[in-house]
Amino acid sequence: MSAVATDTVVIDYLLHLGDNALVLAQRNSQWCGVGPVLEEDLALTNQTLDLLGQARLLYQEAARLQGGDATEDTLAYFRDAPAFRNYVLLELPASLPRVGYAQGDMDWGVTLARNFLYSALMVPLWEALQTSAHAPLAAIAAKSLKEARYHLRHASEWVVRLGDGTEESHQRMQAAFDHLMPYTQEFWTDSALEHAAVQAGVGVAPVALKPVWDATVDATLEEATLHRPSAEGYVPQGKTGLHSEHLSYLLAEMQCVARAHPGAVW
C-alpha cells in the first residue's frame, strides 16, 4: 500500500474515533448545569472533558496527516453530517425514541445507559489500540484507556444503583436499554474503513471485542437486576456516513457560530 493510501486509511480511522468522542461529548454537555444532582452533573462534565480531549488529539493527528489548512477545528466545524463517521448510538438525543424535531425532556437514564454501553466498548478497544502500528494513535489509546476505565466504572455503578433502586428507576433504566441496545449492533459490523485499518495494522477488528463487551454488559445488567434486551432489526451505519435524522440538528447547533464567521480565529 502506498504511503498516501495508508495515510487516508489512518485519517479515516482517526476521524471515526474522534467523531465518536466529539458527538458523545456534545450530547453529554447538554446536561451541564441541569443534571439530577450536583455531584453527578460535575462527574458527567469530567467525562465530557475527557471525551473532548480525546477528540482533539485524534483530530490533531488526522489534521497533521491531512496537511494543508486542516486543523482540529476545520474537522469539527466544517464537515457536514455525511462526512461524520461516528456510531449512530452516540448522536441520538438523550430521550426515548422520537423524531428529531419533536422536542422533549431529556432522560438521564438514556444518557447513563449510553455511556455504559459505549465505554464498555472503548475499554477493550483502547486497550487493543495501544499496540497500533500508527504510534501516535497508540499513545492516544494509552491515555484514553485510563479515562475509559473510569467512565466504565462510574457508569456501571450507576446502572446498578438505578437498575436496583426504586421501581421507577428500574423501569426507566430498562426502557433506556431496550431503546439503545439495537444501536450497539453497529459496533460489530465490519466496515471498509475498519477493514482497511486492520489490514494496515492500525486499527482493531471490532468483532474481536464482542466477547469482552458481552461479559461486561451481562455482568452489570445482572447485578442491576435488568433484563438484557435483544439487539435486532436495522443495523445502523453511522461509521459509513449514513446517520439518523438527529445528527444534522446536533451539528447545526454545534457549528453555527464557527460557520457564521468563516476564517475567524477564536
Added chain:
Amino acid sequence: MSAVATDTVVIDYLLHLGDNALVLAQRNSQWCGVGPVLEEDLALTNQTLDLLGQARLLYQEAARLQGGDATEDTLAYFRDAPAFRNYVLLELPASLPRVGYAQGDMDWGVTLARNFLYSALMVPLWEALQTSAHAPLAAIAAKSLKEARYHLRHASEWVVRLGDGTEESHQRMQAAFDHLMPYTQEFWTDSALEHAAVQAGVGVAPVALKPVWDATVDATLEEATLHRPSAEGYVPQGKTGLHSEHLSYLLAEMQCVARAHPGAVW
C-alpha cells in the same frame, strides 16, 4: 426627510413586521405533525402559512426598497439575531420559562396564549396600517387583516374552551398567561423605529392600540374564567434588536441549510 432616509424608515418598519411574522411562524411550525388533535394541527399550520405569507410580502417589499442583491431570502436567512426586530414574545419556546439550552416538552397552552395575545394586537394594527402612507404596506395590511381576524377568533375560542375546561386545562392556560403577559409590555413602548415610521405617516403608534387590545384581552380572559396577570418588571426590547437567549437557537436551526450553501438557488 430625504427619500433615502424615508426608505430606511420604511425598510426598518417592514422588517419589524416581517420578523414578527416569520419568527412566530417558525415557532408555530414546530407543532406540524405533533399537535394535540389533527384538526388543530391543521388549523395551526394554516395560520403558520398565513404568517409566512405575510413575512414574504413584507420582506419582498423591504428587499425592493433596499435594492441590490436583497431578496426575501437574504433577509430571512442571512441576518444575525441582533438584526432581527421581532418582539421577544414571539421567539420564546412554546414552554414555561426555562433557559434556551434546557430542552423540554412543548406546551400547547403557551402556543395558544401567545397566538391570542399577538393576534389581538395585530387586528387593530393591520386595521390602522390600511391607511399607511406607504401604499404597498397598506395593501399588505388589508390582506393580513382578514387573516389576523381569523387567527384571533380561533385563538379566543380555544382560550375560552381550555380556560373554562377541566381543572388541568384551566391551570395550564393560567400558567401560560402568567408567563407571557410581562412580554406584552414591549407592544406599548415607543421605539426609534416606530417613532420614525409614525412621523413619516407609514406606521402606527402602538400605544394608541392598547385600549382595543385591553378590551379584547379582558373580555376573552373573563369568558375563559382566567385571571388577567399583571404585566410588570423587565420590558423586552426585541424590536430594537436586543433579544432573549432563545432567538439565536431559533435562527441557527432555521438558517443552517441556507448558510451551508451560500449562493445556491433553491
Added chain:
Amino acid sequence: ADKLAAFQARIDADGRIEPQDWMPEAYRRTLIRQISQHAHSEVVGMLPEGNWITRAPSLKRKAILLAKVQDEGGHGLYLYSAAETLGVTRAELIEQLLSGRAKYSSIFNYPTLNWADVGVIGWLVDGAAIMNQIPLCRCSYGPYARAMIRICKEESFHQRQGYELLLTMMRGTPEQRQMVQDAVNRWWWKCLAMFGPPDSASVHSEQSMRWGIKRISNDELRQKFVDATVPQAEVLGVTLPDPKLKWNPERGHYDFGEIDWDEFWQTVNGHGPCNKERLGTRIKAHRDGAWVREGALAHARKQRERAHKQAA
C-alpha cells in the same frame, strides 16, 4: 345469499357500495383495515417531511413544504371519515395505531437526511403512492373512492412540486446535485418495495380483486412505476442505483434488479431504522395533547349544561 349475490352483481357492474348498503362482514373489515392503514400512513407520513420544515432553505420552499405536510394531515382526516362510515370511531383507529396493532406504510420508517429528501419524497414516494392509488379511485366502496379522487389530485400536485424542487437543485451547485443523487440512492429501492410483495407471494390480493377494492396487481403497478420514472430520472440527470435497470425492447418495459425483501419485511415488522421514533412521536403527541382534548370536551359539556338550564 340473495344480498350477497346483489352485492357482488353491483360490484361486477362497476357500481358503488354506499354506507347504508348491505355488505359482507369480511368486506367491511377489509375496508376498515385498508382505509385506516392508509389514514395512519398520511398522519405518520407528516413526520419525515415535517423534519425539514424549520430548516427549509428558502421561504417559498418552506411554505410549499408546510402546505404539503398539511395536505397529508388533511388526507388523514378524509380517510378517517371514510373509515367511520363503516362503523368504527377515529378514537378506536388511533388506539390501534398507537398500540401497534394497526400498520402504516413502511416507507415512512426511513429517515429524511438532507433537504433533497423532501423533493425525492414528492417525486418518488408520492409518485409510487399515486400509482397505487389511482385504481382506488374506482374502488367499489363509494366514500373511499371519492376520498381517493381528491387525494390523487393533490398528490399529483405534490409530485410535480417535488420534481420541480429537484430540477432546481440539479441546476445548482455540485453539492446540491450531490444531495439529490444521495437522496435518490437512499429512496429508490424503498419506493419499489412500496407496491408490496411480488404477486406470487401476495396474500390478500385475490379476494380484494373480486371485491373491486384492488384492481391491478403489485407487480404490474411496480412495472408501470419503473417505466414512468426512468425517463424522468434521465431528464433530471440522476442515476437510479440499479445496475440491472435496462430497457427491454422485447417486453416493451424496463427490466430491473431484485428488491431486498428481507429488509422490507424487517421494516414492516417494526425493525426499520425509524419505526420506534415514528410511533414514539405519535404516542407522545397523543399523550401530551390529552389535556387539550379533555379540556375541550369538558367545555362543550359545560356549555350544553348551561344551555339546558337556560331552556329549563
Added chain:
Amino acid sequence: ADKLAAFQARIDADGRIEPQDWMPEAYRRTLIRQISQHAHSEVVGMLPEGNWITRAPSLKRKAILLAKVQDEGGHGLYLYSAAETLGVTRAELIEQLLSGRAKYSSIFNYPTLNWADVGVIGWLVDGAAIMNQIPLCRCSYGPYARAMIRICKEESFHQRQGYELLLTMMRGTPEQRQMVQDAVNRWWWKCLAMFGPPDSASVHSEQSMRWGIKRISNDELRQKFVDATVPQAEVLGVTLPDPKLKWNPERGHYDFGEIDWDEFWQTVNGHGPCNKERLGTRIKAHRDGAWVREGALAHARKQRERAHKQAA
C-alpha cells in the same frame, strides 16, 4: 455574655471561628444566609455560560468553557459544605432556592447573547466577584474563609482566560470586535451594581463589619474595580459605555456615572429579564432528577439491609 465577649475578642484579634466554637445565633444565621446565597449563585451561574457550551466556536474554547462551568459547580459544592458546618442541610438550602425564599447573585438574571459574553463574564463578572471575595478569604468563619481562598484562586484563573478570549477576538474580524463591544455594553453597568447598594443605603454592612464577615464597604470595592478595569479596557481596545468615566487626579481615582438602581432592585426582586427562566430551569432540573436521587437512595438502603442480613 462571657462567651460573647470571648467570641468578639477572637474576631477582633483576627482569629478564626470554627464549627465547634460557640457563636451568637445571629452570626450563624447571617453566615448561613450569605454562604448559601453564594452557593446558589455558583449553581445558577452555571446557566448563562452553559448556554454557549454546545455552540463554542473552537474545541479548545469549548473545553475551557466546560471546565469553567464545572468549576462553578465545584464552588457550589464547597460552599454548600461550608454552610452545612453551621447546622443546615443542603436539601434545606436547595428548597429555599427553589421556593424563591433564598436569593442568588442578580447578575445571573441577564442573558448571554453572543459568544463574546463568555469572555466578558470571565473578565468583568468574575473580576467583580473576585474583588468582592478577596476580603472574604480573611472572613472570621474558618470554613468559609478557606473555601474562599480556593475559590478566589480559581476565579482569577477564569478571569485571565476570559480576558484572553476577548484579546483574541479583538485581534480578529470586525464582526468579532463588534461582538465584544456589544457584550461589554450590555454587562458593564450590571457589573458595577454587583457590589451592592451605595454605602449610604446598605443595611447589613455595619454588623457584618463588626463580625469580621465583611471588611471593605460596597463603594470602596466598586471604586477599586473601576480603577483596575479601565486600563484593561484600554489595552483591549473597547469603550466602556459611560460618558462620565474619567480619571480624577485629585481623588486619584476614576469618576464614573450613576448606576440605575431601580433596574437593579427590579431584577433583585424577581423581575429581571431571566429570573423566571433561571429559576424555572433549576426547578425543572431538580424535579426531573428526583427519580435518580430516589433510585440511588433506595439502592443504598437495599445494600445496607443486605449487609445487615449477612452480618446477622
